[in-house]
Amino acid sequence: MHGTRILDEADRLMTVCNSCRYCEGLCAVFPAMEMRRAFSDGDLNYLANLCHSCGACYVDCQFSPPHEFNVNVPQTLAVARAESYAAYAWPQALSGAFARNGLVVSIIAALSMAAFILGFAALNDHSVLFGVHTGPGAFYKLMPHNAMAALFSGAFLYAILALVMSVRGFWRDIGTPIGGRADGGSVLQAIRDAGELRYLHGGGVGCYNEDDKPTDRRKLYHHLTFYGFLLCFAATSVATLYHYLIGREAPYPWWDLPVVLGTIGGIGLIIGPVGLCAAKMRRDPALLDENRYGMDIGFIAMLFLTGLTGMTLLVLRETAAMGPLLALHLGAVFALFITMPYGKFVHGIYRFAALVRYAQERRTAA
Amino acid sequence: MGSKYDVLVIGGGNAALCAAISARRGGASVLVLEGAPKFYRGGNTRHTRNMRCAHDAATEILTGPYTEEEFWEDLLRVTGGQTDEVLARHMIRESKDILNWIVEQGVRWQPSLGGTLSLGRTNSFFLGGGRAMLNALYLTAERLGIDVEYDAEVTDLVIEDGMFLAARLKRPINGETEIRATSLVAAAGGFEANIEWLKQYWGEAADNFLIRGTPHNRGSILKMLLDKGVQEVGDPTQCHAVAIDARAPKFDGGIITRHDSVVFGIVVNKHSQRFYDEGEDIWPKRYAIWGRLVAAQPDQIAYIVFDSTVVTSFMPTLFPPVAGQTIAELADKLELDPAALEKTVTEFNAAVRPGTFDHTILDDCRTEGITPSKTHWARRIETPPYLAYPVRPGITFTYLGTRVNKEARMVMADGKPSANMFAAGEIMAGNVLGKGYAAGMGMTIGSVFGRIAGQEAAKHARN
Ligand SMILES: Cc1cc2nc3c(=O)[nH]c(=O)nc-3n(C[C@H](O)[C@H](O)[C@H](O)COP(=O)(O)OP(=O)(O)OC[C@H]3O[C@@H](n4cnc5c(N)ncnc54)[C@H](O)[C@@H]3O)c2cc1C
Ligand code: SF4
Ligand code: SF4
Numbered sequence A: 001m002h003g004t005r006i007l008d009e010a011d012r013l014m015t016v017c018n019s020c021r022y023c024e025g026l027c028a029v030f031p032a033m034e035m036r037r038a039f040s041d042g043d044l045n046y047l048a049n050l051c052h053s054c055g056a057c058y059v060d061c062q063f064s065p066p067h068e069f070n071v072n073v074p075q076t077l078a079v080a081r082a083e084s085y086a087a088y089a090w091p092q093a094l095s096g097a098f099a100r101n102g103l104v105v106s107i108i109a110a111l112s113m114a115a116f117i118l119g120f121a122a123l124n125d126h127s128v129l130f131g132v133h134t135g136p137g138a139f140y141k142l143m144p145h146n147a148m149a150a151l152f153s154g155a156f157l158y159a160i161l162a163l164v165m166s167v168r169g170f171w172r173d174i175g176t177p178i179g180g181r182a183d184g185g186s187v188l189q190a191i192r193d194a195g196e197l198r199y200l201h202g203g204g205v206g207c208y209n210e211d212d213k214p215t216d217r218r219k220l221y222h223h224l225t226f227y228g229f230l231l232c233f234a235a236t237s238v239a240t241l242y243h244y245l246i247g248r249e250a251p252y253p254w255w256d257l258p259v260v261l262g263t264i265g266g267i268g269l270i271i272g273p274v275g276l277c278a279a280k281m282r283r284d285p286a287l288l289d290e291n292r293y294g295m296d297i298g299f300i301a302m303l304f305l306t307g308l309t310g311m312t313l314l315v316l317r318e319t320a321a322m323g324p325l326l327a328l329h330l331g332a333v334f335a336l337f338i339t340m341p342y343g344k345f346v347h348g349i350y351r352f353a354a355l356v357r358y359a360q361e362r363r364t365a366a
Numbered sequence B: 001m002g003s004k005y006d007v008l009v010i011g012g013g014n015a016a017l018c019a020a021i022s023a024r025r026g027g028a029s030v031l032v033l034e035g036a037p038k039f040y041r042g043g044n045t046r047h048t049r050n051m052r053c054a055h056d057a058a059t060e061i062l063t064g065p066y067t068e069e070e071f072w073e074d075l076l077r078v079t080g081g082q083t084d085e086v087l088a089r090h091m092i093r094e095s096k097d098i099l100n101w102i103v104e105q106g107v108r109w110q111p112s113l114g115g116t117l118s119l120g121r122t123n124s125f126f127l128g129g130g131r132a133m134l135n136a137l138y139l140t141a142e143r144l145g146i147d148v149e150y151d152a153e154v155t156d157l158v159i160e161d162g163m164f165l166a167a168r169l170k171r172p173i174n175g176e177t178e179i180r181a182t183s184l185v186a187a188a189g190g191f192e193a194n195i196e197w198l199k200q201y202w203g204e205a206a207d208n209f210l211i212r213g214t215p216h217n218r219g220s221i222l223k224m225l226l227d228k229g230v231q232e233v234g235d236p237t238q239c240h241a242v243a244i245d246a247r248a249p250k251f252d253g254g255i256i257t258r259h260d261s262v263v264f265g266i267v268v269n270k271h272s273q274r275f276y277d278e279g280e281d282i283w284p285k286r287y288a289i290w291g292r293l294v295a296a297q298p299d300q301i302a303y304i305v306f307d308s309t310v311v312t313s314f315m316p317t318l319f320p321p322v323a324g325q326t327i328a329e330l331a332d333k334l335e336l337d338p339a340a341l342e343k344t345v346t347e348f349n350a351a352v353r354p355g356t357f358d359h360t361i362l363d364d365c366r367t368e369g370i371t372p373s374k375t376h377w378a379r380r381i382e383t384p385p386y387l388a389y390p391v392r393p394g395i396t397f398t399y400l401g402t403r404v405n406k407e408a409r410m411v412m413a414d415g416k417p418s419a420n421m422f423a424a425g426e427i428m429a430g431n432v433l434g435k436g437y438a439a440g441m442g443m444t445i446g447s448v449f450g451r452i453a454g455q456e457a458a459k460h461a462r463n
Helices: A005-018 A029-034 A041-050 A073-087 A092-098 A101-123 A145-174 A184-195 A217-246 A257-282 A290-316 A322-342 A346-365 B014-025 B043-047 B068-079 B085-104 B129-144 B195-208 B220-227 B285-295 B327-334 B338-351 B425-431 B441-462
Strands: B005-010 B030-033 B050-052 B123-125 B147-149 B154-160 B163-173 B176-186 B239-245 B266-269 B302-307 B322-324 B386-398 B409-411 B417-423
Touching: A005 A029, A005 A041, A005 A073, A029 A041, A029 A346, A041 A073, A041 A145, A041 A346, A073 A092, A073 A290, A073 A346, A092 A101, A092 A322, A101 A290, A101 A322, A145 A322, A145 A346, A184 A346, A217 A257, A217 A290, A257 A290, A290 A322, A322 A346, B005 B014, B005 B163, B005 B441, B014 B030, B014 B129, B014 B176, B014 B425, B014 B441, B030 B176, B043 B129, B043 B441, B050 B085, B050 B441, B068 B085, B085 B441, B129 B147, B154 B220, B163 B417, B176 B220, B176 B441, B195 B386, B239 B285, B266 B338, B285 B386, B322 B327, B327 B338, B327 B386, B386 B425, B417 B425, B417 B441, B425 B441
Parallel strands: B005 B030, B005 B176, B030 B147, B176 B417
Antiparallel strands: B050 B123, B154 B163, B163 B176, B239 B386, B266 B302, B302 B386, B322 B386, B409 B417
């Protein structure tokens, strides 16, 4: 007996799959399962986070419903995965944020955007908020750079702390029987596997979406979103370095590195989330954890908003719309940061930890 | 009168799809009638995992060469010579090319895994298993413009003088209950799911058989063909049967109900008596004989009894073993006579001679002075908890079938080849398999003869 009903179900399925093993070539979940005969809560959470939800093992299984064995690995692991996010959330008091995540995230997003607009309006007079500002330092007419840096690094550092603490708990639970720290080789392997989304390919044909015809669309959109996010993050980092190291102030001209990175990333963050969202709508409901729809869409929407407000800001930054747009963009980014440890963002972190663990197990077994 | 197809394929498994695809590639218009609903399409093929093909060199998926001659010798050994040599050798030769042909139809192989079964040299494994393989074949069929109908059980065949004219359906398709075609490929499986028919040969015992695969293989097409003058081949009592968990569903339990733990313990019947040498032979032979052995026991039930020292030596099982701290407690739970089971275990333990255990070879652990003896892998059963799996005969597929020639063309009772009727797969497996079985041959028979049947049927239709 496990802590939750879904873990009981996951245990049942892993027992079925372990006596079958037809799917062992499809992804990492099945070989990892084969290394065990009994499954602790930690093992099941590990397997759940190793699953990329490609759907192949559902479409390929001779026992999926309506068969009486009722084997639905992708859906069961999706629910278990979502529940694991709350189970490992730090501090635990905030784990409830996962229960109605879409609502929580959208309220926080709305509040942060409003706060920035009101803040700008309160701290500056009207002519500043709706004024036209150009040239280096234009943004800081609305909000002093130091204030901006303090607020965002505070939010960011909190997010990092909460994520580190959460993943620490997860890592401890999935650590047996090898235990201990991750080695460099396994981390590198996991970076490669995560970077290419190696296990979102249904064993080679692509991801399953609306029916039994595999396509690679989800993988493509996921890549756009993920690398879009990384590029935007890189843009911000470069800008920060510019500011502190060589004293160059934003906004930068279109050809400058932060803008180039941000533009490419922003496009990714617009197309990727829209694609992911559309793929989700079309997906066979049998594969989905429908209760977590809000969380998934909430996160996708946050990324999309970040990309959209950023790109609009870039285009309209020399007009009177700059002030409100900056407020919206900063609000979106701020909300993204502080909700990171309590929303779908964590899936990437846990999945990565699971991949490290898997690489490690493989090495030890070899 | 509705549209007329060049080739009508009855069935929806591996043999049927290979036939349909090769007929379509041969230029024919093709209709596939699958009796099962869409989810259950593909009969027993859904439950398969690998295929045995001859090949001259190791590949990415196979660890070594498996020559035609070696394949032939394996077949000769398992069938005890009950095989049609011309057909069998033809099939083995053709199997070489099937390895690649099937990939061209979209099926993917799994890179060789050290894995659970020692078949990495002789057998190729479908990536994702048989249902994944079927999904690929259906996608290809759809892409090629083959029409497929589900829930389309054929209930009658119109055959005149060895010539197929039309098939009748339970449920009309586009208003038609009669489908005409120039050639017929029958690939509708065996009759293993037809308990009444099995009873003709096995008597009431058949009521206790579990059917490992689809409930849709009721042999209706086979029966129609035999009734309408096609020559019969094979012994109706011969089939592939293994011992599977007695708690498995009556139909469609698939691969996961099997047990391969016989070698690690003893097997007793409902009187707690051993009845066969559990250490006789190496997998897969020992795997394939226990279905028949259990079928011959009272009430068709037996129990594999072992102890806690060996639980991790075999594949994890779907159903947990029944456990007891003492043999008597175990017997109680199995509803066996405790005294009788204790006596059997004590006698067995006393007869065990020391040796070096190795379950991968015929080792020197054996018994002395009891009947039946356990000639290999005999070790005492003495470490509680004591464990047991109840088992029943699990029928995989039957061998009674339609006689065919090298063109997969059915042969009529008078020895003449049919003008336009072909057969592939389980429905004609008995041509090659008089008895016995070597893992992966079901798929070989289906793919090889399916491909040939499709080609020939298309050739006939387009002449
Ligand atoms: C659990 C299990 C595991 C197995 N593993 C392997 C393996 O790993 N390798 C291997 O080589 N073999 C294996 N086999 C054997 C293999 O499944 C068969 O040899 C093979 O499936 C036969 O293929 P087929 O196309 O002739 O028949 P099937 O795949 O059984 O297809 C027969 C089709 O005919 C349809 N049908 C029946 N009657 C009618 C009707 N009246 N009208 C219309 N349609 C009808 C059925 O619905 C079905 O789709 C296994 C079998 C089982 C049960
Ligand atoms: S998902 Fe189905 S086919 Fe795959 S390993 Fe599990 S039981 Fe077997
Ligand atoms: S990654 Fe795909 S194949 Fe693997 S468990 Fe998840 S859904 Fe199944």
